[in-house]
Ligand code: PEP
């Protein structure tokens with residue numbers, strides 16, 4: 001249920017409702033909008049709560065939340081959420097760009113990439129230190145040494161650092177170095193991991209599972225939000241279909257669809273979404289045109305020699321060209337690259 005407060009409801013009245021919701025055995029999420037405050041009451045209803053809350057002072061209305069996800073829904077929070085970390089921002093008009101290699105490979109590789117992508121307008125550096133590889137024989141990442149190099153690159157450039165965390169046990173370690181914790185497609189439904197990143201205090205980039213529906217994806221986001229972490233970004237990275245001309249199928253319609261359903265920012269990953277570097281520039285531009293709140297793009301100083309995903313990585317010049325095109329499209333639709 002959503003308890004919609006009167007426009008001029010006092011802090012005491014809002015606090016009183018939050019307490020009443022908790023007394024009813026439900027969880028209270030207070031969301032302060034520009035127009036008015038709402039208190040979302042989440043949990044299993046036993047009946048009678050609606051009437052009981054509707055008569056409290058300062059309450060304008062009590063309405064059921066129709067979507068199966070609650071805190072993530074536009075019904076609960078009509079205004080878009082902007083997630084910002086250091087100089088990076090995504091949502092509410094800001095288009096944030098995260099760029100960098102698939103895997104951190106060396107100091108030289110990550111620091112030169114950080115400098116280059118910053119120069120081209122990225123505000124966050126991506127790079128995997130713990131890599132979820134399909135084969136156990138593939139490069140698994142530099143682990144903590146990789147995290148240290150990401151932190152060094154942040155120190156050199158001021159870019160926010162985005163990196164994947166693969167297990168509950170490693171959340172504390174990764175959170176020590178990262179600004180944004182990435183949950184990979186393979187872990188989208190690892191619910192204990194979602195709860196752990198929810199409690200980490202760090203912003204989260206939640207990638208869509210390759211065979212997850214939008215509803216399953218939003219319910220996964222709900223696990224993170226329910227830990228009291230409002231800084232969740234959804235990342236469309238493509239789904240598995242019968243089609244083989246691209247690595248995955250990148251459904252850009254999910255961007256405007258999600259904007260109808262959720263206030264959370266939507267990031268697009270055209271690198272994993274297509275699996276071909278020659279498709280990445282156009283799909284980046286298309287994602288911005290479709291209303292994406294950000295992009296995450298694989299960029300490598302020498303894609304040919306990359307230890308992972310070189311075939312879908314841009315070099316510095318290709319990334320710079322792509323950014324210039326994206327900036328023009330963003331401006332044309334009243335947004336800005338951040
Ligand atoms: C990645 O970002 O390098 C990655 C492994 O992505 P995904 O989880 O979307 O496959």
Ligand code: MN
Pocket residue numbers: 102103272298308309
């Ligand atoms: Mn990759």
